[in-house]
Amino acid sequence: MNKRKVYPQWFLILPLLLYVVFFLFPSLLGVFYSFTDWGRNTPKNGLNFVGLKNYVEIFTSNKNYANGIWNTLKFTLVSNVVKIIPALFLAIILYEGLRGMGAYRTVFYLPSIIPFVIIGIIFTSVLNYKNGMLNGALEAIGLGALKQKWLSDLNVVWKSIYMVDAWRGIGYVMTIFMTGLSTIDKSYYEAAKVDGANFWQRLCHVTLPMMRGAIMINLVFGVTYGLKVFDIVYVLTNGGPGHATEVMTTYSFQLYGSGAYGLATAFNAILLLITMAAGILIVRTMSRKGAL
Amino acid sequence: MTNPNKKPLTVQTVLKQLLCLFLSLIVLAPLYLVVINSFKTKSEAARMNLNLPTQWVFSNYPEVFKKAKLLTGFGNSMLYAFASTTAGVLLCAMAAYVLSRKRTKLNNFIYYFFICGLFFPVNYITLVRVFQWMSLTNTRLGIVLVFTSAMIPFCVFTIYSFVETIPKELDEAAVIDGARPTTMFFRVILPLLKPTLMTCFVLQFMGVWNDFLTPLYLSSKSKLHPMTMSVYQFFGKEGSNWNYVFADIVLTIIPVVAVYAVGQRYIIGGVTAGAVKG
Numbered sequence: 183m184n185k186r187k188v189y190p191q192w193f194l195i196l197p198l199l200l201y202v203v204f205f206l207f208p209s210l211l212g213v214f215y216s217f218t219d220w221g222r223n224t225p226k227n228g229l230n231f232v233g234l235k236n237y238v239e240i241f242t243s244n245k246n247y248a249n250g251i252w253n254t255l256k257f258t259l260v261s262n263v264v265k266i267i268p269a270l271f272l273a274i275i276l277y278e279g280l281r282g283m284g285a286y287r288t289v290f291y292l293p294s295i296i297p298f299v300i301i302g303i304i305f306t307s308v309l310n311y312k313n314g315m316l317n318g319a320l321e322a323i324g325l326g327a328l329k330q331k332w333l334s335d336l337n338v339v340w341k342s343i344y345m346v347d348a349w350r351g352i353g354y355v356m357t358i359f360m361t362g363l364s365t366i367d368k369s370y371y372e373a374a375k376v377d378g379a380n381f382w383q384r385l386c387h388v389t390l391p392m393m394r395g396a397i398m399i400n401l402v403f404g405v406t407y408g409l410k411v412f413d414i415v416y417v418l419t420n421g422g423p424g425h426a427t428e429v430m431t432t433y434s435f436q437l438y439g440s441g442a443y444g445l446a447t448a449f450n451a452i453l454l455l456i457t458m459a460a461g462i463l464i465v466r467t468m469s470r471k472g473a474l
Numbered sequence: 475m476t477n478p479n480k481k482p483l484t485v486q487t488v489l490k491q492l493l494c495l496f497l498s499l500i501v502l503a504p505l506y507l508v509v510i511n512s513f514k515t516k517s518e519a520a521r522m523n524l525n526l527p528t529q530w531v532f533s534n535y536p537e538v539f540k541k542a543k544l545l546t547g548f549g550n551s552m553l554y555a556f557a558s559t560t561a562g563v564l565l566c567a568m569a570a571y572v573l574s575r576k577r578t579k580l581n582n583f584i585y586y587f588f589i590c591g592l593f594f595p596v597n598y599i600t601l602v603r604v605f606q607w608m609s610l611t612n613t614r615l616g617i618v619l620v621f622t623s624a625m626i627p628f629c630v631f632t633i634y635s636f637v638e639t640i641p642k643e644l645d646e647a648a649v650i651d652g653a654r655p656t657t658m659f660f661r662v663i664l665p666l667l668k669p670t671l672m673t674c675f676v677l678q679f680m681g682v683w684n685d686f687l688t689p690l691y692l693s694s695k696s697k698l699h700p701m702t703m704s705v706y707q708f709f710g711k712e713g714s715n716w717n718y719v720f721a722d723i724v725l726t727i728i729p730v731v732a733v734y735a736v737g738q739r740y741i742i743g744g745v746t747a748g749a750v751k752g
Contacts, residue, residue: 461593
């Protein structure tokens with residue numbers, strides 16, 4: 183059978199074209215522009231090649247741009263830890279069979295279908311210092327001492343962001359874990375029980391190894407989401423107080439708004455480099471484990 | 475205890491139930507807050523508590539409907555989500571089918587080339603430039619094309635692994651019977667891909683509906699704004715009128731909740747089920 187006839191190669195043309203023109207090319211073009219003074223000059227009037235000047239500015243300027251990079255990395259790590267671990271245990275609890283499991287699953291997943299912008303607005307209200315629901319609830323149960331200026335206190339603001347992010351994301355991560363759990367053959371657990379394995383032994387020797395695929399998917403989605411995070415930070419704190427919660431994408435958007443395109447694209451290029459590195463690392467691990 | 479399958483009531487199950495109930499409460503309380511306060515007067519809503527309204531103000535809804543340009547936002551969101559997701563899923567099905575069936579060196583390369591995009595961030599700043607070159611600035615077509623392109627990696631990745639579950643003999647038998655490969659794909663293969671296509675469709679539809687960054691960069695005209703943008707701008711303008719803001723939020727969430735209700739079975743169980751199996 184002539185493969186060429188059965189599987190038309192032209193099926194690939196349009197997707198490739200779109201992918202290259204609107205996705206890949208802009209990214210590479212951004213790397214090119216990051217070495218120019220775009221913004222001070224326009225491409226029409228002729229750009230000047232400025233070498234690494236934009237990058238030097240990011241890392242040395244007194245505007246704390248480098249902190250945006252650090253914050254992005256920190257958010258990626260922490261937000262995933264606080265979602266993945268609780269989600270794993272929740273998935274196990276639900277999967278082991280709890281009455282109302284279907285309802286719980288639906289409820290827990292619910293926040294992840296709501297747009298981030300809206301979640302940001304809702305929690306601007308919930309976390310309001312004076313009238314917000316959270317401080318109100320703390321007061322009502324006698325924990326008024328724990329009241330915080332959730333969105334304006336430097337020491338608390340990141341915790342608030344992680345909290346809101348977890349509120350939205352845990353159900354999603356949990357759902358992927360539950361799909362993973364459903365692919366594990368029950369006989370493994372029975373064998374483990376016969377051998378007298380306790381909960382932790384079953385978790386480490388049966389559940390986790392058998393859920394490699396689900397763990398990988400959660401890592402891929404979680405890490406790429408974390409590195410590209412924008413909406414939730416932008417709407418909740420807009421980078422504040424001061425520049426405490428600025429991440430790479432918010433800086434980039436800000437610089438774009440102020441017309442410093444060269445500097446903004448340099449930010450994007452660094453983000454591209456970091457996501458690529460993370461991507462290569464994950465894809466290599468995944469293909470070694472046969473999950474790709 | 476008439477049900478023989480019912481587990482015995484142990485301390486552990488009670489604790490688990492309590493935990494799950496407590497967590498459900500945490501998930502639902504903010505949503506309840508939104509709904510209940512959308513029926514209050516301005517001054518009462520400003521207190522942002524969970525009490526029932528002393529006076530139910532249903533007129534908040536028609537008021538917001540007029541003020542927030544909801545119809546424009548809804549129409550745009552619908553167009554962006556529907557057009558880009560339909561095009562994206564269809565194109566990716568075609569691509570994933572050929573890539574999965576005809577594994578030449580070139581095609582394997584193209585597959586990984588697409589998959590790279592799972593990690594790439596979209597560069598909106600240079601996209602603005604590309605739009606200028608192609609005269610797509612402030613057009614709905616441009617925005618749809620960007621959404622379509624951005625979903626290619628995920629959809630190709632998801633559909634690719636599903637194609638493997640369809641027996642190859644089908645393709646060849648149909649072609650020997652004299653069907654043209656393109657007709658055969660649309661008549662025979664596409665219907666068989668339906669479960670995974672639905673998963674992609676539902677997830678991407680909600681993804682586009684919820685997206686905020688793309689219109690933020692690429693539409694400077696408010697008549698092009700999707701619902702997320704109109705809500706955000708409404709919040710900026712009417713931020714002190716929480717009753718309106720909450721009513722606006724309710725109206726904006728309803729369509730996503732509807733899609734979720736209809737498509738739930740495709741998401742749960744469907745989130746890249748192929749890859750999760752590992």
